[in-house]
Amino acid sequence: MHYIAISKEPLDVNALYEKVKDPQFGGIVVFSGTVRQWTGDVETQEIEYTAYESMAIKELTKLAVNIEQKGANVVIVHRIGRLKLADEAVFVGVAAAHRAEAFTWCESLIDELKQHVPIWKKEFDTDQIRWGGPA
Template sequence: MAMIKLSATPLDVNALYQVLKAPEYGGIVTFVGTVRQWTGPIETQSIDYSAYAEMAISQLNKLAAPIEAKGARVVIVHRIGHLDLMDEAVFVGVAAAHRAEAFEWCQYLIDTLKKEVPIWKKEFDTDKVRWGD
């Protein structure tokens, strides 16, 4: 069963990676999104993440279920609350028998999460506050 969580505490990336390891998996692909300082000319100082928690968890489980039904393992953990520069905001990991599937499914999960899951960020930039995705 997939590990799906929203976390108000810092992500332990190594511990999350360890959840993906198993003898049947030859490919493990992870994506870790961090708070970056620059988005083009915009300088970010920090971000607050919020979520419609019940819906976010439900949607993430729906995204993970068909991938796990194919024999893979999925871990998705997203931070909520206040994050500073370089803090880990999201961890998405897929373990699969082969690397090609692991890469494909990991990218699908992070791309779809950003488009469809009700998690929002409020960016505190040097010039103003912005709501982004």
């Protein structure tokens, strides 16, 4: 059974890992995205995430159910609010029978999340403010 959330609180990666873990699955892949300081020559100081929360939950649930129907357990949690450098912004975990599927499905989930889920980021860089997220 999947677990999906949008959180205003810091992400507890260990607790989320325990949610994805299941004795029927032998491969677990976790992606934890953090706020990085440098993107090329651009230095970020902090990021503020916002979301259309009800739609984001709906879209994340669709993504999770699609993967679960293939035979996996899925956990996806995205943080909103102001985050400092090295704070966890997103957690995606997939437990599957084998590692190959877990890697493939975890990568697919984070890619789909970034492209289609209504979560935006306002990056406070040293030289300007930038916006990112789906159009």
